[in-house]
Amino acid sequence: MIAISSRQNVWFKRLREAIHDHAEEIVIEGPKPVADAAAAGWTPIKIVTRGVDFTDGLFDALAETKSPQNVLGLFHRPHASVDQLFVRESSIVIALDGVQDPGNVGTIVRLAAAFDANGVVLLPGCADPFGPKAIRASAGAILTVPIVAASVDELSTHGWPVFAADARGEASDPPARRAVLAFGSEGAGLSPALLAAARTIGIRMSARIESLNVATSAAILLARSYEQRS
Numbered sequence: 001m002i003a004i005s006s007r008q009n010v011w012f013k014r015l016r017e018a019i020h021d022h023a024e025e026i027v028i029e030g031p032k033p034v035a036d037a038a039a040a041g042w043t044p045i046k047i048v049t050r051g052v053d054f055t056d057g058l059f060d061a062l063a064e065t066k067s068p069q070n071v072l073g074l075f076h077r078p079h080a081s082v083d084q085l086f087v088r089e090s091s092i093v094i095a096l097d098g099v100q101d102p103g104n105v106g107t108i109v110r111l112a113a114a115f116d117a118n119g120v121v122l123l124p125g126c127a128d129p130f131g132p133k134a135i136r137a138s139a140g141a142i143l144t145v146p147i148v149a150a151s152v153d154e155l156s157t158h159g160w161p162v163f164a165a166d167a168r169g170e171a172s173d174p175p176a177r178r179a180v181l182a183f184g185s186e187g188a189g190l191s192p193a194l195l196a197a198a199r200t201i202g203i204r205m206s207a208r209i210e211s212l213n214v215a216t217s218a219a220i221l222l223a224r225s226y227e228q229r230s
Contacts, residue, residue, distance in 0.1 A: 005055040011046055012054065015062055015074055019132055026077050026130045029064060033140060034073035040143040046074040064132040077130055080146035085119040086158045092175055092225055093118050095155060095162070095182035097194045098125030099214055105129050106137025107215040108183065112145045115226035117181075119146035121155060123194065125185070152193040155180055162198040164190050165221055167211045169200030174221040176228035181221060183214050 004012065018025040025045065028034050038044060050059035050070040062072060085093045094117050099105055105127045112120050120129070127134060129147050138145075155162060163175050164182040166189070174181055182198060184190035190198070203212065203220055212220075 001052070003052060003055045003058075005058055007058065007061070009058075011048065012058060012062070015046070015048065015072060018074055019062060019064065022077065022128055022130045022132070024077050026075055026135070027062075027132065028073045028075060028135060029071070029132070030069035031071040033135075034071050036140050037073060037075060037143055042075050042078070042143065044073045044075055048072050048074075064136075078147075080119065080148045082121065082148050082150045082154050082158075084146055085121065085148065086160065088118050089178045091116055091118050091177055091229065093121060093155075093160065093180045094218070094222070095121040095123055095180050095194075096126050097123040097164070097182055097191050098185040098188055099183065100125065100127050100185055100187075101214075102127040102129075102131050102134035103137045104213070104215045106134035106139075106142070108218045109134070109138040109145050109147065110141040111215070111218050111222050113141035115222040116229070117145075117222065119148070121180070122147065122149045123152060123155075123182075123191070125188075125191075152191075152197050156197055162194070164194055164198035164200050165202070165214075165217050166190060166200035167202055169202035171202045171204040173228065174201060174225040176225050181225065183218050186211070186214050 019027045028037050048054050094112050135142050160179050162180040
């Protein structure tokens with residue numbers, strides 16, 4: 001089989017569109033992430049290999065990393081429901097409020113898996129967790145953590161109390177179960193809608209620094225929440 005070299009190829013165009021738009025289809029890069037996705041029950045639409053399916057030049061035109069990992073997998077974008085995240089009452093739900101950096105979003109998805117949260121709710125203004133940078137930052141957790149976009153009102157309908165991390169909030173223990181733990185953007189902070197619905201909590205720390213990166217704050221509070229459940 002001769003490797004494809006044309007940018008007019010239908011699969012090249014489809015992969016490029018999925019990498020750019022990550023709407024109904026997404027791309028996962030690397031042999032292990034692609035194999036992990038298949039093992040987790042994701043059915044690949046197409047898998048392409050550098051030098052076999054596509055020429056080196058054509059593959060490199062798609063790959064997002066500086067050192068291409070030689071395999072790209074095209075998958076249907078997964079979908080979850082808000083209700084699904086509230087079924088298990090022995091843990092918490094994470095909410096992100098206007099977190100625009102895809103690296104932070106992906107890192108928090110990874111933290112959700114590490115500390116056994118039910119899933120992640122994306123409030124308005126968040127980066128897409130299925131974009132290439134967020135997928136890489138999740139280190140595979142994107143395969144197992146349910147993620148859904150919703151509003152503050154939709155969170156409130158489930159009756160779980162909402163706690164939002166805020167540098168000005170009272171330093172106290174985060175919720176251990178049957179609650180929502182929310183994090184806002186570093187620049188804009190918490191939205192008025194979330195502030196109106198949530199109790200703010202802070203992290204005890206030295207006065208030498210004013211605030212923490214959102215992913216760092218999430219790591220601290222989620223670890224403390226998990227320790228209480230354990």
